[in-house]
Amino acid sequence: MAVTARFGFWAAVAACFFALAYGVPQVLQVAGWLTFPVDEILIFAPSLALAPSFVLANVGLYESTATGRRVFALAALALALHYAVLVSIVYVVQLGVVIPARLAGGNPVSALFGCCGSGMPLTAVDLLGYTLMSVSTLFAAGAIVGNRPLRWALVANGLLAPFLILQLAWPGLIWIGALWLVTFPLAMGLLAAHLRRTGG
Template sequence: MSAALAERRFGYWAAIGACAASAAYGVPQILQVAGWLPTPLDRYLIFAPSLALAPMFVLAIAASCAQAAPEHRARRLGALGLAVVYATQVSSAYAIQLGSVLPREAAGQIGSFSDFTCCTFRAPITTVDLLGYTHMCLSLLLLATTCPPGWLRWMLLANGALAPALFFQLIWPELIYVGAIWLVVFPLAMALLARDLGRRDT
């Protein structure tokens, strides 16, 4: 297998992983809102794929950097940097939920850890989570500027356009209904990125 083919396959499967993890998050999130999942099962099913999504997204963006033309490399490295910031922020938030908050709730020992629950309005972890996803959207916005016209670019731009709606949920929680568009446009963007990374150098 040539090095170029290995890189394309790596990028393809990283983006597919990000797409799958985002879909695995989206389904229980919708079921939770509909009231069809009991707690704490709903939060386990939401936080676990979200935790998996973070590294898969970073790997997909890293693969896009490896395939970048010289004139696009700086912006793609910028996208990678923002992706790493996103992954660091949300991984910390979800690891705290899965490793500390939920087990303590189950044992009736939540105590002072109640301040670390996610994702109610103005909770500290919610703030970190929203900031992380804002960085993700900005990462995709930068990536979009390096892509030729087409569906991939439009889906990346759609994700980037959500950055203000996500960030300003810190003030106006009603913007969650705008941010919910992410449940559609992000998996589509990752599926299209997988196709692009697996098909040719970009």
């Protein structure tokens, strides 16, 4: 396997892994089987690692895409970068500032900069980030030729974008947006297989 294909393959594997590593504790938290601070640490840490992994997977996709379709891969990469910057700020603040502050009894900073609750500023930033990620996968689908399962997985994830950002107005849409827990890891797993197969 060529260096480019190997690079993209492992980046997509990492993105798939970290998405699953986020998804499992998220489900366990909703089920009430994980509580603070373990739940938030296990959710935010893999989410922080997912951001650069997704960017690098898009680098691999761009490098492996034929010239005529590179504009779609480049658009996907640009949006992936935008997503990664936004959510990385959110998660490093949670892990490095908010969670320690809450463990120490809480303060105005932890109250203002908490995440994943309705009406919280960083929740809006997080939702914008994941909306951009979904649009990124929609563009990535345009770079794929001859692999319908991968293309449709990317499109399915991309179509979740409105259900992510509109949670700011209608929080109940989270139950549709939660399909990301399936569509995104599936898309990254299929992307890894695609890059391995087409990389020689």
